Amino acid sequence: MIKILKSALAIGFWPVHLFFFLVFSSVSILNHYYFRTAGLDYGIANQALNQYAHFEPAICTQLIEGKNMPYLGLHLSLWVPLLSPFYYIFGTYTLLLFQNLALIFCGIGIVKMGRLLKLSEGLNLAVLVQFYSSFAIYSALAFDYHDNVIGACFLPWIIYYYHKDQKLKTLLCFVAVLISKENMAIWMGFASISLWFTKKDSVKWFPASLLALSICWFLLAGILIMPALNPAGKFDQLSRYSHLGSSISGIIWHIVSHPWEMLKMFFQSHIQPDDYDGVKQEFLWVVLISGGVALLLKPTFLWMALPIFMQKLWNKELSFWGISYHYQIELAPIISVAILFLLVSVSQQKIRMGIAWVVTISTMVCTYSYMQSRKADYTPIKENIFSLEHYRAPFNVSLVQNKLSEVSKGSSICAQSNLLPHIAARKEMYHFPVNLSSSIFIVVFQPQFNSYPWPQDKANLYLDSLRQTKLYREDSSAFPLRILSLK
Template sequence: MLAYFKAHRTALLITIGYGMVFSLMSLVNHYCLRSYGYDLGIYHHGLYSYAHLKPHIFTLAMAGEPFNHLGVHFSPIVALHAPFYYLFGSYTLLIFQVLFILFGGWGVYLYAKERLDGILPQLILIFFFSMWGIYSALAQDWHANVIGAMLVPWFILFFERGEKLTTIAVFGLILLCKENMAIWMAAIVLGLGLKHLLEKDGKQNWSFTVSLFVISIGYFAVIQYLVMPLFNLKGLSNHLGNYSQLGSGTTSILSSILSDPRQIFLLMFESPDGDAALSRFKTELHFMVLVSGGIAAIYRPHFLIMLAPIYAQKMLSSLPRHWGILFHYSIEFAPIIALAMVEWLQHLKFSKLRVPIAILFISTATFFNWNPIRMNMRVFKASHYHTTLDLKAIYNALEMIPRNASVCASNPLVPHLAERDKIYIFPKVRDAEYIALLKQGRPTWPLEEESFMQKMEEARESASEVIYEDTYLLILKR
């Protein structure tokens, strides 16, 4: 073990350094109440439920009655974190998200180590950790697709080595992360198969490759159309609605894609309604892909196949927040672009250009990732570690709420109050026994500020008791 550490000392130091940056971003945001009910609160509530051997009933739904969250997103991977809930509480998922990102980076590094020499594997590791998609995801809570994306380098590494058992194990874990991971895995397997077909290297086990492809498609179909509806009988959360401009269901959406490829191509660059101001989000994504090394996928086109469902998932959506570089919707680009960069440099005829190219894209990826500094990413600024909120008073006051009580809370308070059977997001009070609201200093979503203040006063008037109130926090007993 010591010999292994010595052999990879530089890479380990790089990993530790970036691990500190990632932790300062994610964990400090959570402590400073810059994490939210959507999505950390949802999944921490699920973690609490699984840790107590209960199903994850989605009480934070904005409409309808609560139902099993597996009917919204099929992410059993959350349950595997449950034992650690008792050690890390509301920080559990965030800690493991950081660890998985570092783990994914190590997979990229080993992939590079087997194909490149000198300092290039270490540079590739830095390149991967410089990707905008990682920072956008860390700045916005916890997401199951981040875990899946960080397992992809290991899947490809083991697949290329011909290690079937470990390939299958990682493949299975990725499928457990989220239902749409199966479609991505089908594209990844297809890309790997075409790579070896075109290179005619004789390394391909076609029965194994085809089996993984068929399992991916079959798994998605079974989970999406048979299993998830059993947990969501009223169809209260249908993500296909994000693609309503293409059709009302899977068949009509696929028909639109196949029958009008010109329109699909235009949607890669334009807003469905032609709004130029919104279309810039798509331009921004394409720009970030290029300056972050996406050009490597052009030289290694099987990686473009792997990115196809990610582009489709983002660009064909009717929601502008999916199109750009914010939130967790870009995390899948990071491992694919990094691995494409490895193979491009590996096959580059002018070997003396490899290090300069790697340094160039590290520089551009880093520069455009940090300029301008985006929301919740200011780890190198004092403002990241300070807030106008009196955090000590807020945390002490929240302890006044009984742990077994049902609670309705402001969006930023939900992750810190989710360790109970029933947690709701204001203004969905339902049968909550207590209401906890941040009066200022944080976004009031899902309400506009004026509406939030009005609803807060209505809640105060109907409450039986004001448990606590100061400049920032109001706790009511109903």
Template sequence: MNSIRNFYAAVKQVPEKYLIVLIFAIIYILISWVNHYLFRTYALDLGLYSNALYDYSHFQWNDSTTFKANPENLMGDHFDFYLMLYSPFVWIFGSYTLLVVQVTALLFGGLGVYRYFRTNRFLAASAMIFFYSFFGVFSALSYDFHDSVVVASLVPWLFVFTKERKLKSCILMIVILWMGKENSPLWIAFICFGLSLQLWKESNWRNFYLLAGFCSMVYFLIVLKLIMPNLAGDGVYPHFDYSILGGSMAGAVKHLILHPIDSFQLMISNFNGDPMADNTKTVLFRYLFYSGIILLLFRPSYLVMLIPVFFQKLFHDSPVIWGVGFHYCIEFTPILAIGVFEVVDKLKKNSFKRIGASMVLVSAMVITHKRMVEPYFYTPETTINFLAKVHYQKEYNVKPVYEAFKLIPDNAVVSSQSNLLPHLANRNYCYMYPTVKNAEYIILAKKDTPYPLNDSIFQVEIKKYQDSPEWIKLVDREEVLLLKKR
């Protein structure tokens, strides 16, 4: 009994922010790392980026051959400097490196939210938990790794340094944020414009953020119009997927300016025509409403910061990006965590602040739980609901697959199923099956998802390789097939 009392007393001495960090670190690991162990991470994008870590750690460019037929600098697909910074850690954490980075970044972002509101401990803790438990965070963790999560996790610190009026730290943070994906500078430009509105009466800070926003826009255009096309194999930026607005960025901007009513209708409608997407945008708006976005009407500068986020999501060709799944809502996280609770902080009485913060937090957590238990497009409950038993189960025994991994030399060229490739990407060459090329080994999990093939073709492919005289069967079990080139 005394040991329990002593433990409880020790826990009470720990600042609440670190207890919150510990709780959510465990939750994040249970979502992200369990998915990886049970082969619910994929060649696109964790396998691809893990292979880039290997290349960068050996001081060489990544050629994208993991998923592309012809070699092409990965920076031509996504202009991302962060991967280079993480690359040394691949020697420590192996295939889990980027998942470790992602969880660490999110925890660091929550600490930034706490520090922003630190003069009111209850409000600070509530905003921190809101950040950690936001549905966009859980959705992102349930599907691989993406540097947009890291960028969103760093944004709260820009608000912190602004509030503390640390100019040099603000400049450094803006530059660091630029180094994320190529679309990050566009978002950062609008964050800067929003901050300039908040600081309009302070001419020095207002002018600084107007200039920072303009520089962000210029950098964004240079990367998209000059640098990336020169790195891409076909000389074209590969991710302008907004055909409903026109065939180019300039055409899209022109359409938005000349046809505002039509653009608004497109933004809220299912212009794709896919019946599966009929309610996708409605669900997004409902989730954001229950997460408190309506309160930003009292602080419209934060809505300015979300303009490119809404545009990039709701005008995209793919309905998958419109909704609440994957990593496509992560940018809402820091803006709502800071903006919504700043509105609450404006309430006069401390009791009102506590009630308001509690109501927002409970509402947001309820909608996150709803996201956890409702399947979304291609992501079933098993990938996100860490409270469900099925999250920790696999349709087959994974141990034979891990045993087969041990038979593949570290320097061998491998072709593997998409969801096995992240575990094998720490090498010079690896391909997402059915690409084989010069592979020395092929490994397939017979009962797992056959993407990009359908199941019937996948089973035919397995039989073909089992009978092929060109390949030696090292392992041929119920769960896994491992072949070596003769």
């Protein structure tokens, strides 16, 4: 067994990277192919990607409030415009593909960091597999594409280049995180402080400069850029923390002046009693057994992870609290790098190897278990890669795709959520039920009708009423796709 392991390590880690790239693709790429990706947020990102690729202003028309919004007014996320040229090659799969590649890029950075710390290849392999097995990755991939996934993947490279005293490369990777999303600047502010503690003999001015850059970027985004792009003239993301204050300064003051309340909010809802407290507690437990114990043993990295816990668990929206979605992706690289530094602090190789593989196996078992069931809301068919249902579609996918391609791109269209990411090459595309009465085309699946935010009964009755007006012709030749078009 040892000889087999040594010969495998001699080949390098590329087979591991390739294997997990295919695993990641079996989540995100397959979900998109089977029409499981959502208009919010992947349809929005794809519409912006198409507009940037054609050198047009990126205006989002898919908000369920019925208002149009500049894409950068929603989130200051610059990876979509940067990746837009690839839309001509990969179409609506572009962002998913680069998100998967970014995760592999992150894995390579973790291995490079392990080698810089002079850990054995066996230990590096264990930590690499631990990272690739993290629940945070699969939860994010099952929720389509988000820029902060790409940004989080630069963390190991920031630490790696910082330890090699390559300041320009450190700065470039740091900026790559900042441009991912406006709130990433908060994370990078904490990370810049942690950097100095991971290498205390380094010059202090550089991490201090990174801290200043983070603060300036967040304030610039939250106070100037995003309110200027928002028709309402405000920073909408603050509404998720309205129970703490109505402004950035008000929220900060509430946090500082109510320390005990904020500590309890890591474990409990801000409204008591609340039956959903268990969702937060499940998340913390999963983090702990997926390598999070390394954060407790290496407080430098706990400090780095703190803003992720704060933004997630202090949020007033339930969907942020649990292990589902992309709201904890940053923890995956933090924990893996923390494990590397923990292993360095252990002198005996056998104990190191034992710790590494126990944590890795624990992470794998945890991820598998919580793909089967969890307290947090999730969609098993999108995330459970161990279920045969994940690899099947209840209809002829190619037939539906061909029929969708026949819908005129120059006409306004209202579609249900999981159709929107596939019809991104349109200026006027609306999330059902917005602009139902004025859209030239209405496109839905029936009976697989994802009628969010309407109840399904209400949506079906409304469509039946439109049919009875005789103003629409209906094409149902690509079951279950239904295309209603104005005569």
